[in-house]
Amino acid sequence: MEATQQEVLTAPEEQQAIELSGSAALLEALIIEGVSTIFGYPGGAIMPIYDALYDYKEKLNHILVRHEQGGIHAGQGYARSSGKVGVVFATSGPGATNLVTGLADAQIDSTPLVCITGQVFAHLLGTDAFQETDVINITTPVTKWNYQITDATEIPEVIAKAFYIARSGRPGPVLIDITKNAQIQKFAFKGYTPCHHIRSYRPKPIIRPKFIEQAAQVINEAKKPFILWGQGVILGKAEKEFTAFLKKSGIPAAWTIMGVGAIPTDHPQNVGMLGMHGNYGPNVLTNECDVLIAIGMRFDDRVTGRLDKYAKQAKVIHLDIDPAEIDKNVQTHVAVWGDCKETLPLLTQLIEEKQHTEWLEKFNDYARQENEALIDAELHPQTGEMTMGEVIDQLNQLTDGDAIVVTDVGQHQMVGCRYAKFNHTRSNITSGGLGTMGFALPAAIGAKFGAQQRTVVAVIGDGGFQMTIQELGTIMQSGVDVKILILNNRFLGMVRQWQELFNERRYSFVDIQSPDFVQVAKGYGIAGKTVTEREDLQSSLKEMLSNPGSFLLEVMVTKENNVFPMVPQGCSVSEIRLK
Amino acid sequence: MSSQDILPEGKQEFTITVYTENQIGLLNRIAIIFTRRKINIDSLNTSPSEIDSIHRFTIVINETEDVVRKLARQIEKQVEVLKVYFHTNTDIIWQEMALYKVPADMIAEKAPVERLLRENGARAVVIRKDYIVFETTGHREETENLIKVLQPYGLIEFVRSARIAIIKDSEGFNAKLREFEQREPGEEVSENEYLNQRDKVFTM
Ligand SMILES: Cc1ncc(C[n+]2csc(CCOP(=O)(O)OP(=O)(O)O)c2C)c(N)n1
Numbered sequence: 001m002e003a004t005q006q007e008v009l010t011a012p013e014e015q016q017a018i019e020l021s022g023s024a025a026l027l028e029a030l031i032i033e034g035v036s037t038i039f040g041y042p043g044g045a046i047m048p049i050y051d052a053l054y055d056y057k058e059k060l061n062h063i064l065v066r067h068e069q070g071g072i073h074a075g076q077g078y079a080r081s082s083g084k085v086g087v088v089f090a091t092s093g094p095g096a097t098n099l100v101t102g103l104a105d106a107q108i109d110s111t112p113l114v115c116i117t118g119q120v121f122a123h124l125l126g127t128d129a130f131q132e133t134d135v136i137n138i139t140t141p142v143t144k145w146n147y148q149i150t151d152a153t154e155i156p157e158v159i160a161k162a163f164y165i166a167r168s169g170r171p172g173p174v175l176i177d178i179t180k181n182a183q184i185q186k187f188a189f190k191g192y193t194p195c196h197h198i199r200s201y202r203p204k205p206i207i208r209p210k211f212i213e214q215a216a217q218v219i220n221e222a223k224k225p226f227i228l229w230g231q232g233v234i235l236g237k238a239e240k241e242f243t244a245f246l247k248k249s250g251i252p253a254a255w256t257i258m259g260v261g262a263i264p265t266d267h268p269q270n271v272g273m274l275g276m277h278g279n280y281g282p283n284v285l286t287n288e289c290d291v292l293i294a295i296g297m298r299f300d301d302r303v304t305g306r307l308d309k310y311a312k313q314a315k316v317i318h319l320d321i322d323p324a325e326i327d328k329n330v331q332t333h334v335a336v337w338g339d340c341k342e343t344l345p346l347l348t349q350l351i352e353e354k355q356h357t358e359w360l361e362k363f364n365d366y367a368r369q370e371n372e373a374l375i376d377a378e379l380h381p382q383t384g385e386m387t388m389g390e391v392i393d394q395l396n397q398l399t400d401g402d403a404i405v406v407t408d409v410g411q412h413q414m415v416g417c418r419y420a421k422f423n424h425t426r427s428n429i430t431s432g433g434l435g436t437m438g439f440a441l442p443a444a445i446g447a448k449f450g451a452q453q454r455t456v457v458a459v460i461g462d463g464g465f466q467m468t469i470q471e472l473g474t475i476m477q478s479g480v481d482v483k484i485l486i487l488n489n490r491f492l493g494m495v496r497q498w499q500e501l502f503n504e505r506r507y508s509f510v511d512i513q514s515p516d517f518v519q520v521a522k523g524y525g526i527a528g529k530t531v532t533e534r535e536d537l538q539s540s541l542k543e544m545l546s547n548p549g550s551f552l553l554e555v556m557v558t559k560e561n562n563v564f565p566m567v568p569q570g571c572s573v574s575e576i577r578l579k
Numbered sequence: 580m581s582s583q584d585i586l587p588e589g590k591q592e593f594t595i596t597v598y599t600e601n602q603i604g605l606l607n608r609i610a611i612i613f614t615r616r617k618i619n620i621d622s623l624n625t626s627p628s629e630i631d632s633i634h635r636f637t638i639v640i641n642e643t644e645d646v647v648r649k650l651a652r653q654i655e656k657q658v659e660v661l662k663v664y665f666h667t668n669t670d671i672i673w674q675e676m677a678l679y680k681v682p683a684d685m686i687a688e689k690a691p692v693e694r695l696l697r698e699n700g701a702r703a704v705v706i707r708k709d710y711i712v713f714e715t716t717g718h719r720e721e722t723e724n725l726i727k728v729l730q731p732y733g734l735i736e737f738v739r740s741a742r743i744a745i746i747k748d749s750e751g752f753n754a755k756l757r758e759f760e761q762r763e764p765g766e767e768v769s770e771n772e773y774l775n776q777r778d779k780v781f782t783m
Binding site: 326 | 599600604607608615648649652655656658659660661
């Protein structure tokens with residue numbers, strides 16, 4: 001390993017080695033990695049670590065969640081709002097298996113996490129000991145890397161590797177399983193050296209100028225170029241570089257729900273959302289552009305619709321840090337491997353300054369059509385019950401686009417992503433790739449810890465809220481300030497929408513009953529209220545936002561409202577339906 | 580490559596060579612990449628490479644080149660994988676080894692068998708009163724051939740190894756490997772020492 005002298009932060013010399021338990025060494029390592037908040041839940045197999053944590057209370061803020069799934073989603077929310085690595089503790093067996101959903105979610109959404117699980121004593125491994133689960137094998141497909149520590153002396157180096165792997169290159173979740181003996185074992189702790197290099201690991205591919213030149217040439221010759229950007233821009237902290245590229249190129253750009261917020265919503269070249277419930281123009285015009293420039297996005301099927309009818313007319317330029325994403329779904333014309341923070345400026349340098357006024361106007365045309373056909377009615381309904389869209393619209397007005405919006409999964413998620421206004425990066429936190437119901441409440445808790453100065457609003461359906469409702473207990477105990485906005489349509493709305501559209505309204509088990517959410521919140525000492533009338537909406541949202549501390553606002557919305565536009569599954573993006 | 584190597588839908592035999600760290604659990608990580616896509620591994624060999632701490636996997640599958648390329652990129656993405664190559668049969672020299680157990684009396688009595696063995700390039704590895712074990716190395720068709728030949732003489736047992744392959748092209752990965760090793764010698768793989776001590780260590 002290579003490390004400069006000043007990077008060796010604690011007791012670098014042999015003779016300065018201090019006797020530490022594996023647990024204490026772990027906590028020392030976390031502190032040196034800059035960790036300040038940990039989400040976790042104790043148990044027998046991780047007790048030595050929790051015992052050591054007792055002495056580190058001043059330096060490490062541990063948030064006791066109510067379920068390990070809540071813990072890992074909180075870790076994800078923390079990582080997404082802060083740009084740092086989320087850290088999660090769980091015990092062996094059931095504690096560790098409860099992390100699996102969150103690991104899968106973090107893996108597909110490239111969220112940097114280091115999860116520490118306790119494990120039975122090493123001499124009991126493989127014996128079906130009490131609470132022994134083969135966590136390494138269970139989590140292998142859903143982690144970027146995992147490792148089992150059976151000897152305390154491995155701890156400093158393995159933890160250093162874990163953080164390096166989690167946050168470098170295309171980030172992802174790492175799980176370290178530590179047997180109980182290794183947690184207890186005392187050893188000579190010789191200090192902690194952060195890791196910056198692993199022989200077999202290439203976090204970033206080498207940038208090849210030839211391909212940047214080719215890409216620039218294709219862009220310069222393009223008549224109707226179109227940019228699709230994803231979370232890669234945010235993960236690469238390349239918002240500025242991306243903005244500069246947009247400015248010089250003059251190319252219209254659309255986002256995936258993981259990328260939204262990288263530039264402000266009202267940026268003149270921002271033409272909207274891609275995919276199944278995205279905007280009309282960007283979907284239709286994907287099949288009309290002559291050059292498609294994909295930046296840090298992975299052509300998920302929810303974005304592309306039918307692949308054999310996707311942008312066949314266009315030359316595709318794909319900028320990605322992960323070589324495995326190139327040509328995975330869409331064949332590229334020019335592949336620009338590398339971190340977009342580095343490749344974008346090189347590309348910007350080589351492109352001609354242009355304005356694509358006419359082409360951009362085409363997007364605006366479609367936007368006007370979409371507005372007339374549905375957005376207007378969704379955001380400003382004249383009669384009847386409230387719509388999800390108008391709630392988000394009101395929220396925008398009150399937060400002015402400065403809040404972090406954490407969405408769960410379902411109709412409200414699509415509405416939230418479509419209509420929420422963002423002025424800042426790292427403001428939209430959602431479960432994009434896995435679509436995990438139950439994500440939002442714990443993720444919002446984590447997001448607030450990751451960005452304490454910002455307002456965090458969790459937008460959740462009545463179904464998803466009941467999946468991790470127990471995390472209200474975490475809010476209660478930690479005193480975290482999270483605004484919970486439940487959009488209650490008394491249905492598992494998204495599934496119901498599909499049943500309506502594709503299964504002849506056979507509403508099979510989507511009619512969901514809910515408890516009195518306000519009473520439930522009250523039971524946890526959290527203020528709340530239900531709104532049923534439009535005239536109370538704005539004042540109630542205001543009340544929620546201005547309440548010191550958490551607040552639960554339940555808004556009763558239309559039971560059978562659908563999210564449109566929609567690219568039905570198996571259709572091409574240009575077959576997007578407005579109703 | 581013979582024409583029979585080409586399978587329907589543009590699928591053909593590919594040999595994937597993976598250079599890795601010597602790390603517990605890596606076999607599983609690599610295998611998952613295939614099983615997840617429901618791709619059958621026809622043959623899998625793992626062995627040390629010419630460099631002390633670097634291991635080499637040789638994996639044979641029947642797939643289209645497009646799929647194999649994507650698989651190779653997914654494998655190379657794994658943290659402990661140094662390099663992945665994939666080749667069609669024209670680009671490699673490969674061998675499989677086979678062992679055959681035949682009743683001794685049959686062999687002793689029937690001289691033609693001996694000749695057949697010689698014709699097939701087989702040699703005796705073990706000679707006992709009750710049976711003899713022969714060995715051949717070669718391509719699938721060659722090792723398969725000898726089964727047919729020995730079957731009438733009471734073949735008792737047959738086993739074939741996974742494919743091992745050498746890349747025809749250039750110096751392969753060797754120079755790079757040596758460079759890696761010089762820059763950063765591999766770490767000692769820490770064995771699970773507690774596993775050996777079992778009850779002597781802690782109990783709760
Ligand atoms: C853990 C999990 N289980 C099931 C689903 C399938 N699913 C997707 S959306 C949805 C309905 C969500 O209903 P609700 O939370 O009430 O939100 P709405 O769609 O009504 O806004 C379901 C069941 C899922 N995404 N995640």
